[in-house]
Amino acid sequence: MIRNLLRLALLFSGVVAALACTPAVHVTGNYPVVQSTVTTGPCHSAGDQCDDSAIWIHPSDPAQTVIIGDDKSGGMAVWNLAGQEIQFIDAEKYMNNVDLRYNFPLTGAFSTGQAHTHVALVGVTNETDAGVTLYKVNPHSSPPGKLEHANGTLASSTLPLGKELVYGGCMYYSQPTGTYSFFANWKDGTVMQVQLTGGTSVAGKVVRTFDVGGQVEGCVADDVHQSFYIGEEDVGIWRYGSEPTAGDSRAQVDPVGSATGLKADVEGLTLYYRGDGGGYLIASGQSTGFDVRNVVYQRTGTNAWVGTFRVQDADETDGMDVTNLPLGPGLPHGVFVAHDASPTPSRHRLTPFDRIATALKLTMDSTWDPRCSPYGTCGGGMPHSGEAPAVGNAR
Numbered sequence: 001m002i003r004n005l006l007r008l009a010l011l012f013s014g015v016v017a018a019l020a021c022t023p024a025v026h027v028t029g030n031y032p033v034v035q036s037t038v039t040t041g042p043c044h045s046a047g048d049q050c051d052d053s054a055i056w057i058h059p060s061d062p063a064q065t066v067i068i069g070d071d072k073s074g075g076m077a078v079w080n081l082a083g084q085e086i087q088f089i090d091a092e093k094y095m096n097n098v099d100l101r102y103n104f105p106l107t108g109a110f111s112t113g114q115a116h117t118h119v120a121l122v123g124v125t126n127e128t129d130a131g132v133t134l135y136k137v138n139p140h141s142s143p144p145g146k147l148e149h150a151n152g153t154l155a156s157s158t159l160p161l162g163k164e165l166v167y168g169g170c171m172y173y174s175q176p177t178g179t180y181s182f183f184a185n186w187k188d189g190t191v192m193q194v195q196l197t198g199g200t201s202v203a204g205k206v207v208r209t210f211d212v213g214g215q216v217e218g219c220v221a222d223d224v225h226q227s228f229y230i231g232e233e234d235v236g237i238w239r240y241g242s243e244p245t246a247g248d249s250r251a252q253v254d255p256v257g258s259a260t261g262l263k264a265d266v267e268g269l270t271l272y273y274r275g276d277g278g279g280y281l282i283a284s285g286q287s288t289g290f291d292v293r294n295v296v297y298q299r300t301g302t303n304a305w306v307g308t309f310r311v312q313d314a315d316e317t318d319g320m321d322v323t324n325l326p327l328g329p330g331l332p333h334g335v336f337v338a339h340d341a342s343p344t345p346s347r348h349r350l351t352p353f354d355r356i357a358t359a360l361k362l363t364m365d366s367t368w369d370p371r372c373s374p375y376g377t378c379g380g381g382m383p384h385s386g387e388a389p390a391v392g393n394a395r
Contacts, residue, residue, distance in 0.1 A: 031261065031293065032359035033310045034351055036338075037330060040083040042345035044091065045073035050346040052097045052168075052218075052268070052319025053337045056120055056137050056145055057371055063328035066145035067337055068137075069319075069348060070095035070124055076135070078145055081327060081335075081350070087146045090154055094127040097217065097319065099171040100137070101180055102371050105198035111148055112140045121202070122147060123182045125169040131158040132169065132182050132194065134202050151201045159204040161192060168217035170269075172242050173375060175223060181207070181244070183228065187215045191230065193244055210248040212238060218284070218319065220269040223375065224277060225300065229253065231266030237283055239303065253281070253303045254295065261285065261293040261308040268320035268339065271299060272353070273376065275367030279324075280306060284317040284338065292317040294338070296360060307360035314349055315342035322353065324366055333357065333364050 043050040049072045058064040066086065067079045075091040076098070104121035119136040126133040134150040134157045149157040161184055172181040172193075180196040182204070193208035212232050219230040221242045228242035236255035240246060256264045263285035272280040279299040284292060292314050297303040311317070318339040326332050333354040340349045357364050372378040 031308050031310050033312050034355040034359055035312045036314070036349035036351040038081065038083045038350040039340070040067060040069070040079040040348045040350070041077075041085040042347045043069070043071045043077065044075055044088060045071050045345060047073075047344050048316070048341040048346040049073045050318075050339050050341075050348060053321050053339065053348050054098045054100045054122065055321045055323050055335070055337060056100060056122075057323065057325055057327070058144055059139055059371055061144075062325055064144050065327050067321075067348060067350070068098055068100070068122060068145075068147065070098050072096060072127075076124065076147060078147060079348075080143065080145070081331065083350070086143050089147060090133070093129065093133070093154070095133070096125040096127060096166070097168040097170065097219075098122060098124040099169065099182075099220075101171045101173050103375065104136075104180055104196070104202075106136060106150065106202060107198075107200050110136070110138045110140055112138060114140050119150070121150060121171075121180070121196070123169065123171050123196075125166045125184055126158055127166055129158045129160070130162070130164050130166055131160045132166070132184055132204070133158045134196075157202070159194065159202075161194070161206075163190070163192075168219055170219040170221055172221035172228065173223045174226070174243060175375060176226070176243070181221075181242075183219055183221065183230075185212075185216045185219065185230065187217075189213045189216055189232070191216070191219075195244065207244040208246075210240075218267045218269045220271050220281070222271055222299065224273070229269050229281060231269055231283065233265035233267070235266075236262065237266055237269070251302070253297060254283075254305065256285070260295050260305045262295045263287045263291070263293055267318045270320050270322045272322050272324055273299075273368040273370070274324065274363065274365040275376075276365065278363070279365075279368075280362060282320065282322060282336075284320055286316050286318060288316060290315055292338075294320075296356075296362070306362065309356055309359055311336075311338050311340075311349055311351055314338055314340045317341070323370075324353065324364065324368055326366055333366070
């Protein structure tokens with residue numbers, strides 16, 4: 001009897017030890033599954049109303065980075081890297097896809113009193129007002145990273161698009177011209193490229209319109225290679241040129257149902273930048289339940305397929321974002337942020353990027369810094385965003 005009890009005790013301790021040592025990556029079927037480490041607080045609206053996210057990197061202390069996300073039934077939320085909500089605003093407006101760019105030329109002052117000549121500019125599609133709403137990120141707020149209306153008020157910071165029910169969107173910085181754009185899209189396949197100009201306020205002008213064909217939402221623009229990627233949800237991923245003069249010529253990166261595992265609906269798209277011009281395009285094949293496939297392609301050339309992975313327990317992933325920069329002890333090689341539809345209210349999962357890189361044998365690189373001016377390259381090793389004094393290129 002005692003011997004049997006000892007055997008049971010040893011067996012139980014072994015099970016506990018195995019659970020305690022759950023690997024960061026394991027393989028299910030044909031795709032490795034990676035473990036996230038942080039889940040943000042939920043969206044404010046019931047059901048699956050979280051959608052997209054953007055990562056804002058603090059100008060001098062990357063550990064104070066925040067995740068900015070929208071609520072499709074109203075509002076914008078900001079979470080710190082521990083997943084704690086630090087702000088929720090504009091709850092009366094139905095928001096959708098969100099993106100940001102650094103060093104936008106805007107003269108003024110933050111609500112905390114500090115003057116600025118350049119800001120990190122956030123754009124989000126505002127379905128309620130049929131426009132794009134623009135915010136600036138305040139690095140001096142307490143805690144840092146809170147959103148403020150770029151033009152002072154919500155109404156003046158929302159640029160009308162002249163077409164109802166705007167859906168997805170993303171931002172672009174043109175290195176050849178030094179200009180900024182916001183790409184807005186609609187479920188009928190329409191895409192408008194809005195050129196943004198600064199000064200004492202942000203203004204916008206439609207400089208290009210084209211039609212993808214079917215329902216679209218997720219998109220991302222490559223600031224170095226002048227490429228614009230968009231998901232036609234039931235069809236696949238398309239690559240266009242991102243300059244206003246690029247027209248409507250395109251190439252298909254990957255069709256739904258291919259050997260890569262890309263599934264409908266094609267939703268989130270994001271880019272992992274490397275300093276050598278390489279890196280990765282990452283897309284979510286939303287599917288249903290926990291069968292979300294995150295498909296990875298080369299950022300250059302014909303966007304050759306690299307591999308496919310899942311995030312453990314992520315359900316019906318929509319939007320996503322990624323950064324290569326170290327963000328502190330828990331995220332030494334950057335982070336991948338993915339929307340998670342379940343449980344509801346929905347939220348976002350943060351996964352250390354090195355877990356994905358290990359699973360798919362990706363090449364990591366922390367030398368690209370989107371905060372820098374000139375864009376992506378830190379002269380003398382110092383980041384500069386025009387927001388606050390930099391104390392070093394924390395990497």
